[in-house]
Amino acid sequence: MSGFQDLLQFVFAGVTSGAIYALIALGFCVVHNTIGIVNFAQVDFVSLGGMFLFTGLYWSGLPMALALPGAVAGVTLVGIVVERLGVRPSRSQNHLVLIFLTIGISIILRGIMKLVWGKNRMAVPPLAGEEPLRIAGAAILPQAVAILIITAIAIGLLVIFFRGTRLGLCMRAVASNQTAASVVGIPVGRVKAASFALAGGLGGLAGVLVTPITTLSYDVGVMLGLKGFAAAILGGFGSFPGAVLGGVMLGLLESLSAGYWSSAYKDVAAFVVLLLVLFVRPKGLLGK
């Protein structure tokens, strides 16, 4: 293979995992913008997406076309439940307390997944076939193409949601000024629940898309999710374009360093660059 083909291959792989990180990062941003916290349960929304897809396919025997949206809807529901039972009842508005609370919720979710689905690794079939496509000499899995297309659609829908729907506009209003939003009669409580639902949906979608190419286990989301968080910070926490940009940058960084340096140290490379970026540009690439 020529150098160019290698590069193409790495770039494609990077953009694919970048798309996944972007989805997760968007989930982090949505909750951050309405509640002002890092929701660490986002990490488990990713694993849950895969788990629900697995259950839908093998335990209930649903076809992929039903199991996939079903899994995403299931995680959305979990997001709402987490907000209702875990975050909303908090007596404290202290961010430290709320963030630790989401860590606790994350531990519980992981414990439940371990209990229900066990500790073993499982496999989920891809959306499209397994035969790699050849584009300009680079081999590309159909699942990767599916990831890119579905992520692009999801981001498009998200833009429409925030620009064109009432709830989306309310969420933007709460994000820019919560007090003002509640004064003009925006139901802040419902908006917060919606943000968790959306975060659940985005995390779940990332989960159903990525688990066919990783493997599925109760803690598969931890590393993926934390990279999503890193992507959000890299792009500037709270900024939606930043989340997408950060995701793609992180994905590229990882696959290029794995390709040209060492696949063992790709996590190290990704996080060291992140720390360096924070060092020189503490608010992230697109942060205000």
Add this chain to the structure above:
Amino acid sequence: MMTARDNLLYFLYLHRTGLTVLALSVLLLVWPLLESNPYNLGLSNLIAIYAIVVLGLNLFIGYAGQISLGHAAFFAIGAYGSAIGTTTLGGPAWPVMIVVALAVSLVALALGLPALKLSGHYLAMATLGFNIVVYSILVQWDKVTGGPSGFSGIPYLSIGSVVFDNEIAFHYLVWTVAMIALLLCLNLVRSGVGRGLAALAEDETAAAALGVDTRRAKVKVFILSAVLASVAGSLFAHCYAFVSPDSFNIFVSVDFVIMVVVGGMGSIWGTLFGTALITLLPEWIEALESYKDIIHGLILVLILLFLPQGLVTGIVDAVRTRIALSRHHA
């Protein structure tokens, strides 16, 4: 006129903190005479080592009001630093421990200086990322760290001809260090610096207006907590003579945070309780092994929902308020 009894009571009141530490130390001194089961002693030694880390972390979370999800990384640098320094490089154990702690303080400075300028989220990310980087290096750089299977053959510590090579000797070693750390932290929080930090945790603007250099204070506490973690890590390595990456992953960092929350943010005494409870819990609920995570998580969530300051601190605060109010009505 003060009678002899008044004098005694006043003395006790004045030195209550020091005397409590002294009493606890005496208890610890005789504890190995009463408890001969090495397994239980081992557990209590682990509590002491973790307590050193969690004391520092509690200063950072409970007093400086910041988040760190990466203290296991400082713990790791301490442990592997001592392991490599003494075994591979053949250095003397105590000086290596100090050099490693100094190195850790520089790392913490470099990490904390930019991150502490920003809100807590960035610090959460920076510390988490740092932990992941350190952990990956421990796993991947197997020529130096021994990789996933760990690093063995670390020498025991010794002072003169006394070698710390069994559970009872470890007990005296680690609890001595833990008690010193406890006393230093207690001293810190009941001084002007500690009050400034407590103010900082509650309201940064007000603290700054009162003359607390908030940024500097946060960085200093971060460094202090990192150094304590490093020392604890060195002790850990020398006591077990073996370290492996799994003792230092991000879940360990999260466990440290849980210990802080259970003990209560901003409660130095509570730290001992929180550390002990979370360390012993898996022993008590062995039968419920598969529910361990759920129970851990539930403890954290329920405490934060009902006593946001943490278990011990929450109860102490409530009791104090109750006493004050009842006196008022009496």
Add this chain to the structure above:
Amino acid sequence: MLELRNVSKWFGGLPALQDVSFCMEPGQVTALIGPNGAGKSTLINCISGVDRAQSGSICLAHHPIGALPAHKIAALGVARTFQNLKLFARLSVLDNVLTGLTVAAKRSFTVSMLRLPALRHLERQLRLRALEALDDFGLAKKAHWPASSLSYGEKKRVEMARAFVSDPRLVLLDEPVAGLNTEETAQIARHIRRQRNAGHTMLLVEHDMELVMDVADQVVVLDSGRCIACGKPEVVRSNPMVLEAYLGRMEATA
């Protein structure tokens, strides 16, 4: 003592302070009055370093302090209270007052951790000072209460005690009697008068005209961020612009 020259501050294009200039003499009480949203708290924030003015100069005893961070300004002997109480709920009343002595306490971590006899001695002195201040404000009995269990009026007094305990060169009081009943107001007024007699320099933001006319040596009137009058209370009181812009409106709403 304190000299402000053309201090201006905008919040996202909206002016909160425009070319505010006035001087304060040592030992004097200056009252800062003006309708809601006039920029009084903003001015206090700028002087104390909690916020930063975008142009103009603020000098304390001829030293420019406009660009200093809050803790450095505090170290120069400027203490303040906050309009919406900023007590540390979890600390005891005594510890709250002791935080007012942060500047006088040792800053070194090492020294604090070792708690050598010199530090103990200093700490004991600081405690005595704090207890004295609490006694001055009639709160000595509640020194060991958690601050959160005090009544609103008591909390206001703790904040005053915290501001005065360090014997500062300049005290900025942001609406010390807002939200208090007549009895509590009278009590605070007594304290302010006592502190004035003790020679403290104060900048007092207040809506209570009776109190202002009673204690102030100088009155500065702000309206929409502009300084519209400045002078002796009786002069300002009869200034038609002030009457029009402020007192009239006050009486109309009162």
